[in-house]
Amino acid sequence: MIIAEDLLLLAYDDRTGRPSLERTQLDYRLAGALLVELALTGRVDVTSSAATDLDGRPVGAGRVVVRDPSPTGHPALDHALASVRARARAPKSLVAPLAKGLRDHLLAGLAARGILRREDGTVLWIFPTTSWPAADATHETWLRATCHEVLLGVRDPDARTAALLAIASGTPLVRGIVAPEHRRQAEARAKDLAAGSWASAAVKKAVDEMQAAVMTAVMVAVTTSATATSG
Structure with a gap:
């Protein structure tokens, strides 16, 4: 299970199979999760000064550059790794391209492994719709319990859990993990994790840039929608 898949499980309602996070927010955070995981595993780095990539290009x-091109064993991560190697770009320039088709790919993969179940239907008997309710919630139950303990300070996070909660910071996903009376504490803890004191410099940079890219993308989407509506 990769971080982006864990994020999806937190975002999708087990019963309705619908996401609780707005589409652009979710898609861009999923793409950011790929970059963060690649940085976390040492596959990529964010340059602090002018350098050369693995292929000798300045x-x-x-810019995000590949440091270790070995396969990760997961198609979504391997695709992201190949995209980074093809052309060094700032993290915020990678998020949108990596987000294209990513959610559907990850959902289909989780369904193929028996974790989610694909249900096709229609709205008003005309418009096709797809939902992804839980088929086997074993991993998600463990994941939510682990995140719950981290957010309430019961346990220290490992790097992957810290990364997941940093990516989810600022969204309703964090509040959904804990009881209402603990939401303020959970949000503060997730914000602390997003600040990255647990992370290496490369991972911290990836988290920061991912958050900035998500906020920029959301603002652009909102502005575009408002302009189209007013026009």
């Missing part, structure tokens, strides 16, 4: 500061 790369400016603030």
Whole structure:
């Protein structure tokens, strides 16, 4: 299970099979999760100064470059790794391309492994719709329990859990893990994790850039929608 898949399980309602997070927010955070995991495993780095990539091409500061091109064993991560190697870009320039088709790919993969179940239907007997309710919630139950303990300070997070909660920071997903009376504490803890004191410099940079890219993308989407509506 990769971080992006864990994020999906937190985002999708087990019964309705619908996401609790707005589409753009979710898609861009999923893409950011790929970059964060690649940084976490040492596959990629964010340059702090001018450098060269694995293929000897000059790369400016603030660009994501591949440090270890070995396969990860997961198709979504391997695709992201190949995209990074093809052209060094700032993290915020990678998020949108990596987000294309990513959610559907991950959902289909989780269904193929028996974790989710695909249900096709229609709205008003005309418009096709697809939902993804839980088929086997074993992993998600463990995941939510682990995140719950981390958010309430019962246990220290490992790097993957810290990364997941950092990516989810600022969304309703964090509040959904704990009881209402603990939501303020959980949000504060997730914010602390997003600040990255647990992370290496490369992972911290990836988390920061991912969060900035998500916020930029959301603002652009909102502005575009408002302009289209007013027009």
